[in-house]
Structures are given as structure tokens and as C-alpha cells.
Amino acid sequence: MLTLSAGTIALVSLGAFVGAVSAGAAGFAFALTASAIWLHVIDPVRSALLVVASGGLLHTILVWRMRAMIDRARLAPFLIGGLIGVPIGVALLTVVDPLVVRRMLGAVMVAYGGYALLAPALPHVTAGGRRADAAVGLVGGMMSGLGGYSGVPTTIWAQLRGWPKERARGVYQPFILAIHLATLVLVGGLAFDRTSALLLAVTLPALLVGGWLGYRLYGRLNERQFQRLLAVMIAVSGAALLL
Template identity: 40%
Template sequence: MTLPPPGDIAIVVAGALAAGFVNGLSGTGYALVALGFWLQAMSPLTAAPLTALCGVAGHIQSLPRIWSGVRWQRLWPMLVAGIAGVPLGTLLLDHVKPNPLKMGVGLLLIVYSGWMAFVRRPPIVTGGGRPADAVVGLIGGVMGGMASLSGPAPAIWAQLRGFGKDEQRGVNQPFNMSVLFLALISAGIAGFLDRTFLIWAAITVPTTLIGAKIGLALYGRINDVQFRRVLLALLMLSGLTLVATSLI
């Protein structure tokens, strides 16, 4: 078995550690961090399913810690709609130009996170019930199928619902884990899980779990306000990254 060059391994390990830490701390943002490193060392066809695999592994590791925040009666409408939205988003790929999509979503995230960072009393949405939750889940699933952007919609919605940090992760993590798992299965069916993928998986999964464990330990030390700030910073970074990549 031929290993990748040492320089590439170092870049990928650094990305897995950083992304695992962010995912363990916030419950989201794995692909955003990892791809910034990994695309320097591997093709997108390998990097995309690899982020899905490592993201799922990190979510599974941290599920016992945030399980108390899972409320199935509020989660299942989002989850069912999100899973249904993934193949729909994949079908829409041929009809939507990626750069305008990235630009629009990026600007939305920048405006939202900037506004929420300065308001004293964040708005809380109490109406809509399960149908509104399902619409948000569908949006997240479609965006996940189109551009691997399943995270922002449920993250924003959980904040607007006024959930605490455990409740936010109780929505975000099972949702993102399910969408990523579905994306991984799709990649396997498409034949992308080749020998190169397996070599990188053997390197990145353990490294991701180490980073996620450190992030999860820090998560236990922050309060709801600090968690909100962390999540808003990630949403802002995600928006800036999307806008920047849409201009290339």
C-alpha cells in the first residue's frame, strides 16, 4: 500500500484535528474547516465523502454528551423533511449555478450573524409549529444535496426558536449526521469510496475523534451565551468563505 506524501499527510491531519475540534465544540462546521486543508492534498471527489464520513464519526462520538438535549417530537419533522430534501437538492444541481447560490447564501449568513451579534435581545420565533420545522429541514436537506450546506438552516432556526446550547445541538447534530450519512451512501453508490478514500479515512477518522474529544471537553465549560457567540462566529466565517469562493 502506497501512502500519500508526508507533506500531504501533515496538511490532512492538521485539517482533521481542527475540524474535529470545531465540530466537537459546536456540533457543526466540520466540512467548512476540513475542506480548507484537504483540497490542497486530495481531489474534491475524495474530500467530499471523506468529510461526510469524519463528520458522522464525530457526531456519533459526541451524541451521548448532548443526548439530553434531543427532543424527538420537535426533531422528527425536520429530520424527515431533510432526508427527503437531499435527493431533491442533488437533482437540482444541473439547474442551479453554484456561484450565485454560494453568493446568496453567504451574504444571508453574514447579514444574519452580524445582526444577531449586536442585538441585545435576540428574537424568538414561537409560531409555525411542526410545519415550520419541516420547511426548515427541507431547506437544509436541499442545500445539503446541492452544495453540502445542510448545517446553516437548522443552526439558525434552533437559535431563533430560543433553544439552549444542548437543545440546539440536539437538533443540529442528529440532523447533520443523518444528511451526511445519506451523502456518504450516495458517494458509495456512485463509486467514489475507492482505495485512495480508504487510505485517507484510516488517517483522518482517528484524528478527527481526537480533535472532537478536545472540543467536546471545552463545550462542557461554556454557557449558553458563549455557545451562541461561537455559533455566530462559525456562521459568519461560513458566509465569508462562501462569498470568497463564489468570486474565484
């Protein structure tokens, strides 16, 4: 059983707060920012479980607040692919080194985030239709099973689709919530114990305060500022995964 020292509690709370601010403002990156801190004091499996449990609570609150933005027709193919991908990702946990996955994902995110910040304009991908959306959802589901990183592929894809901020969040944030819950169902029975419950309780105050602050920031952003925030969050989160 993990010892919940004062230092562990402080870092778990800090990770939850920073992750909640990120998710409140950008609609994603909770898993990336929180786990970058949590992995210093929590093992990878427990960290992934805490990501999907606490992230699920946070995204439930945020999705409820923005429920009018949800585009169910656009969301559907992502969900279908994602729900197929989750058990694949969970199965890969036993055969894939999580550190290798983190570093590969981090490198891709740093490269994309840097490009998105420096390029005059991002390319707009219009090809592929719903099949391409489902394929991105599949990858997101697999990444959730591997470490709770479901938001990365869908957020990048929403940018490449050229969707405005409300349409983008109306797709990828409910997707993250649904895939977190599916991952929790599959992984929770394997690792959720008394210590996990205590860790989840520790995150609650930080989740509420951080999510509130982040959502207030989101309301102040125009389209260009929001797209730049996404690029910065992707690059910074990727760099954190490389550490």
C-alpha cells in the same frame, strides 16, 4: 487518482482537526471549516464525500455522548424534511455550480453571523410550528446533498427559535448525523474509491483529538457564551466559503 503527498495528508488532517474542534464545541460547522481547507487539495465531489463520511463518524461519537439531550419530538419534522431534501441536493450537483452555492451560502452566513454578534438580542420566531421546522430540514437536506452543509440552516433556525444550548444541540446535531448518513448512502457509491478510503483513514486521529477538545470546551460555556460562539462560527465559516 488523487496523489496523497505529505502536503495533502497534512492539510487533510488539519481540516479534520479544526472541523472536529468546531463540531465538538458548537455541534456543527465541521463541513464548513474542514472543506474550507480540503478544497485546496481535494476536488469538490471528493471533499463533499469526505465531509459526510468523516463528519458522520465524528457526529456518531458526539451524538452518543449527548444522547440524553436528544429531543425526538422536535427532531422528527426536521428529519422528514431533510430526508426528502438530500436526493434533491444530490441531483442538483449535476446542474448547479458548487462555487456559486458556496459563495451564496457564505454571504448569507457572514451577514447573519455579523448581525447575531452585533444585535442586542435575536428575534425569536414562534410561528410556523412543525411545518416550518420541516421546511428548514428540507433546506438542510438539500445543502447536504450539494456539499455536506446540512448544519447551517438548522443551527440558525435553532437560534431564531430561542432554544437553550442543550435543546438546540439535541435537535441539530442528530439531524446532521442522520442527513450525513443519508447523503453518504446516495453519493458514496458514485465516488467512494480506494483514495477516498485512504483519506478517511487519514482523518481519524485528528477527528478523535479535535472532537474531544471541542466537547470539553462546550462543557465550559454558559448560554450566552454558547450563542456567541455559534454566531462567530457561522460568520467565520461563511467568510471561509467566500475565499
